[in-house]
Amino acid sequence: MSDQSPTAILIIHGAYFLPSSWQPLINGLSHSQFTIRCPRLPSCGDERPPKATLDDDVAAVRTAAKELINAGHNILVLAHSYGGIVASEAITEELYPNSNRKGIVSLVLLSAWLIQPGDTLEDVIKKYGFQCEVELGNNGDGTVFAKNAPSSFYNDIDPVVAWELAKENVTHNWFAASGKITRAPWKDIPTLYVFCLRDLAIMVPLQRSMVQDAVDAGGDARFVTEEIDSGHCPFVSRPEEVVRVVEKALRGLE
Template sequence: MNTLPTLVLVHGAWHGPWCWKYLIDELPGLDVRTVALPSGSASLGNLYEDAEVVAKALASVGRPTVVVGHSYGGSPVTEAAATVTGVEKVIYLAALVQDVGESVLSMAGGNYPPYWDVHERPAESADQGYFEVAQPCEVLYSDVPPNLAEQAVAKLGRQSLASAMQPLTRAAWRELPTTYIVCEDDKAIPLSLQERMAARAQRIRRLRSGHSPFLSQPALLAGVLRAELTG
């Protein structure tokens, strides 16, 4: 009988649960679940809606749980994880780790990163617009095999601007055990920013990988996650 915690995976901007397939294949015998964030769906939800979906997914497990947030996924995980009983640990995978009052955009220095292809709505519109990713193969999948990178690019969607502008109201890393997995060759989140955010975690692990090790090095990442589940 498997006594390890359930692993809940939360994707980043532009992605969906599809991005975890190869990683899940490397985790046989574990109870692994995924979350689909509204901010990257056709409805272009916001950060708080994302956090609500994450909280509901965690609460539905009904047993000890470890949650992994990748990239933007770290934001709704940080907002939601400490509100649910049973979450034993938060793992940030090249993820944003904000404090209360900080937003995705503020972590980026208040300016849109150069690889964001931003589509703003008129000021009178309730919809704040969306952003896509420019040069995804170079930014997100720098060390992913080209054919697999092209398949992933074809699945990428839009990300709501609201999700990047709303501040956190709660910081799970202040209340729960946390690990940060630094991706040292990441082209999306600079290593210097990762190091700064990793200092908020209790444990730091490192991968010599680009932004998406679940595609480029799924077996290696699976080994790191298994170690976190048992340690």
């Protein structure tokens, strides 16, 4: 293991999920030597009307990253869905390793929003269309929820199990995802984007379009892709496949 190899994995979950959703993947990684953290994003399942914003989510991720760095870990960040927006804003130069300490050394984006600096999620949707089968319900107080989560988030899972999983989904402060992106850590650190081929929440043509925009924008870091034959939540339906791509990202640093 090189001095730049990760010894910790920092998971950034998506908008309608909680850290508990990631337990199947965490269990799959339990045999490894990695320290794993998945901080709760405050904008997910917050009070109604919601109080937490993207800034609060970014702060939660940065706090967890600094704790891991202070404990002597290099970090692989694994971001899913809305977590891609949080990752873009949370990962800054001060969290990269230097001669005095460890830091964030790689990024895995799992069917995540990958938005260019200066753009918003709305800009991406206007450019490529709303390639999504999630039926959003609006509570009228700034929070939204997935009305058809079993079929849109868990379409590759047994329907009975999907209904049970959907009960754990939470509301999200829609405004947390609406701000302008200011950073692009994928230009600085090795990044692997995982296409989820049966995803109905961020459909694969949209995933590919966002990745192509990132590749066209350039940068100094390696940007590679991988595929999983899954719906939006392979950390639940295909945790062994997510472990495989994480291991691929780790090998890429050797």
